[in-house]
Amino acid sequence: MDSLALLATASLIAGSLYWFVCILGSAEQKGKRAVELSGGSIAKEKVEDKYKQYWSFFRRPKEIETTENVPAFVDTFYNLVTDIYEWGWGQSFHFSPSIPGKSDRECTRIHEERAVDLLGVKPGARILDAGCGVGGPMRAIAAHSGANIVGITINEYQVNRARLHNKKAGLDSLCEVVCGNFLQMPFDDNSFDGVYSIEATCHAPKLEEVYREIYRVLKPGSMYVSYEWVTTELFNSDDPEHVEIIHGIERGDALPGLRKYSDIFQVAKKVGFEVVDEKDLAKPPSNPWWTRLQMGKIAYWRNHIVVTVLSWLGIAPKGTVDVHKMLVETADYLAKGGDKGIFSPMHMILCRKPEEN
Numbered sequence: 642m643d644s645l646a647l648l649a650t651a652s653l654i655a656g657s658l659y660w661f662v663c664i665l666g667s668a669e670q671k672g673k674r675a676v677e678l679s680g681g682s683i684a685k686e687k688v689e690d691k692y693k694q695y696w697s698f699f700r701r702p703k704e705i706e707t708t709e710n711v712p713a714f715v716d717t718f719y720n721l722v723t724d725i726y727e728w729g730w731g732q733s734f735h736f737s738p739s740i741p742g743k744s745d746r747e748c749t750r751i752h753e754e755r756a757v758d759l760l761g762v763k764p765g766a767r768i769l770d771a772g773c774g775v776g777g778p779m780r781a782i783a784a785h786s787g788a789n790i791v792g793i794t795i796n797e798y799q800v801n802r803a804r805l806h807n808k809k810a811g812l813d814s815l816c817e818v819v820c821g822n823f824l825q826m827p828f829d830d831n832s833f834d835g836v837y838s839i840e841a842t843c844h845a846p847k848l849e850e851v852y853r854e855i856y857r858v859l860k861p862g863s864m865y866v867s868y869e870w871v872t873t874e875l876f877n878s879d880d881p882e883h884v885e886i887i888h889g890i891e892r893g894d895a896l897p898g899l900r901k902y903s904d905i906f907q908v909a910k911k912v913g914f915e916v917v918d919e920k921d922l923a924k925p926p927s928n929p930w931w932t933r934l935q936m937g938k939i940a941y942w943r944n945h946i947v948v949t950v951l952s953w954l955g956i957a958p959k960g961t962v963d964v965h966k967m968l969v970e971t972a973d974y975l976a977k978g979g980d981k982g983i984f985s986p987m988h989m990i991l992c993r994k995p996e997e998n
């Protein structure tokens with residue numbers, strides 16, 4: 642081969658590698674790139690150990706329901722997965738029913754706007770996003786409603802990501818982000834005109850504790866809407882296959898034990914809410930939310946190669962491969978849970994805090 646052919650081959654290989662690693666796989670335009678994958682706030686050399694600690698803690702979710710360490714391990718979980726989520730899914734860390742003819746991004750936005758529409762708030766209202774992630778929903782909701790959104794997340798790395806995105810989107814005057822625990826929030830009583838939580842309260846060891854806190858900060862007469870992760874009426878705890886799927890979902894998503902759909906209403910009533918509406922948004926006529934996971938399967942294997950190569954080159958932290966493998970398996974359990982109808986990530990409950998007498 643002469644030197645010209647050698648040079649052309651080398652540039653072709655380098656170009657393809659750049660395309661494969663840096664361009665492919667980013668779910669949002671100008672989103673996270675593979676070469677930027679990190680362990681969040683965890684130091685690079687500690688990622689592998691932290692993953693091992695996480696995995697041994699969440700292996701048996703039902704038994705950890707009462708432990709006080711759950712929020713700290715949830716924080717570790719989000720240090721490990723936030724970049725991978727942003728890279729492979731986007732800035733909204735939740736599911737949505739698929740709508741024929743609409744892109745994943747549009748379906749996501751519609752599902753988010755539905756939440757704030759249910760709250761019936763006016764522009765300028767002060768709304769709390771309990772468990773805000775990197776703020777995908779917060780930005781869509783602020784832009785749609787003109788409300789001021791305050792997001793809270795236990796994970797400091799997400800706070801920094803969310804603030805950066807808010808600024809880039811020109812929405813930092815409407816969106817504020819606070820680092821804290823939604824079981825003990827740094828907000829005054831009766832200080833919000835509305836609250837929403839999207840696929841976040843499932844991380845609370847006791848739903849009652851987070852609902853009580855949300856009730857406290859909400860103004861009397863104001864509304865709270867939540868999209869809850871639950872097992873449905875089709876879940877049979879005597880069926881080993883059902884149990885395996887639910888355990889798979891719990892350990893790969895940092896959940897201290899999934900709740901039954903019927904528990905949500907009971908807890909909302911117990912803390913004092915009037916339940917205005919309750920509906921599983923995953924049920925027909927909605928189209929399946931899990932097809933997006935199934936359609937991504939080829940991309941996951943490509944991503945796994947990318948992560949393995951980056952980790953081998955020392956660009957991604959050691960341990961990223963294990964985290965990614967856990968997510969590939971979790972995606973499979975989630976899709977199975979959806980397909981069998983035993984699990985829903987969008988059991989919607991709409992509540993009102995009664996007016997004071």
Ligand SMILES: C=C(CC[C@@H](C)[C@H]1CC[C@H]2C3=CC[C@H]4[C@H](C)[C@@H](O)CC[C@]4(C)[C@H]3CC[C@]12C)C(C)C
Pocket residue numbers: 725726728729730733734735736840841843894895937940941944945965968969971972975
């Ligand atoms: C509400 C929660 C998170 C829900 C979803 C946003 C995430 C659940 C599983 C995640 C993923 C699974 C497979 C990953 C894939 C292997 C990787 O290559 C790219 C990212 C994934 C698609 C990732 C994206 C986010 C999820 C769909 C929980 C935690 C309460």
Ligand SMILES: C[S@@+](CC[C@H](N)C(=O)[O-])C[C@H]1O[C@@H](n2cnc3c(N)ncnc32)[C@H](O)[C@@H]1O
Pocket residue numbers: 712715719732733734735771772773774775776777778793794795796799821822823824838839840841842844845
């Ligand atoms: C699956 S993400 C959903 C994020 C966001 N609602 C969205 O849809 O993009 C769950 C969020 O809940 C937050 N969270 C979990 N437990 C928490 C706690 N105890 N206090 C505050 N935030 C918590 C996580 O940090 C994360 O931001």
